[in-house]
Amino acid sequence: MTGKQLTPQNATITTATIQVQALTIGKKQVTLAVFRQLQEAALISDNGTLIGEPWGIVNYHPDKCADAPAHLHVVWQHGDVLQRSAVQMPGVGRHSHPIADLYVQARIIYGTIHRRHAQPEAGDSLHLSEKTPGGWRIFTKGRFRHDGMDFEGAVPDRLRKEWNRFEGTVSNEDRRAFEMALTMLGISPAEPVDQITAKLLAMLPTEQYRATVVELTQLPQLFIAV
Structure with a gap:
């Protein structure tokens, strides 16, 4: 495998006469097998900005995710390492974020969501539990929509x-741990619950994420060999 590992040092982007850009190692075009070996890693940080330098988009689904919600497979550089990232489009898919975790936990701890409901109630997008043959159960992740994006906490x-x-x-221990997390964010646990949840939602970087994804959609498409 010597000489076939894809790194920023041996990889280049070449432009053919018809303006097709190919990802290559030396003089050889990168194959699907080599592309699959790139480590999958998040390109967009929690604040919605890029972690590294994006190279381009590859129109290939290495993880058999062609039928998943719309996304981009981006080749990007992090230090001296080339990686790939499946970037979710803002209006589809479910986005994870530490603030989304806290929002769902706030709704549970402060009792602002009814325990037993299979679908969100009117005016509330949070979907947290479902009815099963054995009774009701709470999901390991709560799902909600905010500012045009679907999150899971x-x-x-x-x-x-x-x-x-x-x-x-919930226990006092869980409540104290949650309130400590709020304090670290500059939110007072003594504030009204609706203000706490509103502030948490406002911290979700939806606008920055959308702007970053728009930037990524402008990247060139990189062609790789079959």
């Missing part, structure tokens, strides 16, 4: 079990 396993077991109540 993780629910810690202990919190989920407590909420199920004790009919919607």
